[in-house]
Amino acid sequence: MDTKTREWAANFAQFIVDSPSCYHAAASVAKRLDAAGFRRQEESETWDATPGGHYIVRDGAVLAYWIPQGATPKTPFRVVGVHTDSPGLKLKPHPDATTPEGFKHLGVEVYGGPLFNSWLDRDLELAGRVTTRDGRVLLARTGAIMRVPQLAIHLDRTVNNEGLKLSAQKHLHPIWGINSEGDFLSFLADKLGLDNASEIVGYDLITVDAQAPNFLGAQGELMAGGRMDNLVGTYAGLVAMEELVANGGPTDGAICVLAAFDHEEVGSSTCAGAAGPILEDVLRRTHDALGGTEETFRAVISLSNCMSSDVGHSVHPNYSERHDPDNRPVLGGGPMLKVNAQQRYTTDALGESIWEKALVDAGLKGQVFVSNNDMPCGSTIGPITATRLGLLTFDVGIAILSMHSARELCHVQDLLDLSAVMGTYWHGAAYNGKH
Numbered sequence: 001m002d003t004k005t006r007e008w009a010a011n012f013a014q015f016i017v018d019s020p021s022c023y024h025a026a027a028s029v030a031k032r033l034d035a036a037g038f039r040r041q042e043e044s045e046t047w048d049a050t051p052g053g054h055y056i057v058r059d060g061a062v063l064a065y066w067i068p069q070g071a072t073p074k075t076p077f078r079v080v081g082v083h084t085d086s087p088g089l090k091l092k093p094h095p096d097a098t099t100p101e102g103f104k105h106l107g108v109e110v111y112g113g114p115l116f117n118s119w120l121d122r123d124l125e126l127a128g129r130v131t132t133r134d135g136r137v138l139l140a141r142t143g144a145i146m147r148v149p150q151l152a153i154h155l156d157r158t159v160n161n162e163g164l165k166l167s168a169q170k171h172l173h174p175i176w177g178i179n180s181e182g183d184f185l186s187f188l189a190d191k192l193g194l195d196n197a198s199e200i201v202g203y204d205l206i207t208v209d210a211q212a213p214n215f216l217g218a219q220g221e222l223m224a225g226g227r228m229d230n231l232v233g234t235y236a237g238l239v240a241m242e243e244l245v246a247n248g249g250p251t252d253g254a255i256c257v258l259a260a261f262d263h264e265e266v267g268s269s270t271c272a273g274a275a276g277p278i279l280e281d282v283l284r285r286t287h288d289a290l291g292g293t294e295e296t297f298r299a300v301i302s303l304s305n306c307m308s309s310d311v312g313h314s315v316h317p318n319y320s321e322r323h324d325p326d327n328r329p330v331l332g333g334g335p336m337l338k339v340n341a342q343q344r345y346t347t348d349a350l351g352e353s354i355w356e357k358a359l360v361d362a363g364l365k366g367q368v369f370v371s372n373n374d375m376p377c378g379s380t381i382g383p384i385t386a387t388r389l390g391l392l393t394f395d396v397g398i399a400i401l402s403m404h405s406a407r408e409l410c411h412v413q414d415l416l417d418l419s420a421v422m423g424t425y426w427h428g429a430a431y432n433g434k435h
Ligand SMILES: [Zn+2]
Pocket: 083, 229, 230, 264, 310, 311, 380
């Protein structure tokens, strides 16, 4: 592995550490965009569509857009869509409970589709945002404070052969003390420098693995860590956007957009999710500020497109029969196109031609994911974005193992390659000539 790859991967690992929740991820992206000269657009203010980089943050979503010199109501959009949220356990209201033996439990509910077993026996922190009585919104993280302990094998003799069955209500309580003083919100208030728990009026807090990513394999080419789904796409898009801007933007004058949505893991139907208006708000308000109308907006959408990037499945070496026999994507095999006849992924022949051109321009070879027909396929923001806006969309990503585990596994070369192909996508036209 060369120095650039190693450095890139180390920076991504730090990005994961700095982004334990979707709100932290949006803040991490915003901080980098500020450093790259992007201007923050408040949605309550008049829209600024002057040339250069801009961004908005809405809840856990962050959308960045680069407007070239000479943009007009005829300038199309080229969108890379990703998401900032990951599956986990969300803190319930009135979270404190104590067992008869004195264990301090926290009440949690399931966010998205985590692999429950992967959350056992890990040192966990809670991270997210808190609202205060004096009207502030604070980012919050506790550091490692708790754990969901697994039942010892002596008390569950059949677990290895018959499988682990976990009730979401009964078996996922994290413990964070025994016979000790204090409630969780008082602890959190103290962490945040607030006088007492009554200053906290609301919170969105989710569990996260407190362990930093690790590099495995002889060359450190395999990366293990939390929230790769989909900080992989978020970080790859961020770096591609930074490089795009450093190089002066695309020569053919498209408006380049990085849309990092929230709430993908719970279906996207929220004000910061892909099924809500957030992307349309950015596209339409930018278009309007450039002098466009409803009519020209629809015309420009017909010339625009979207690369929806999320992680996909590598062939699992221990379960290789679960995958399609002829399409065998693997870790390190390069960026991945995702295809599904039921349109759980949006990719079609037109999208494929845009993807192929971007790959060729980046000097890369890709791979393709399609499900084994006996295994139902997951989905992502691609179909939602296409349906919401009528935007030609195609689904891509990188191959990972252990998707929706508290710690997933990817190949660092794929990260760089995905970022490179996002860059060439923003830079260039496609084989079909239309886009
Ligand atoms: Zn995802």
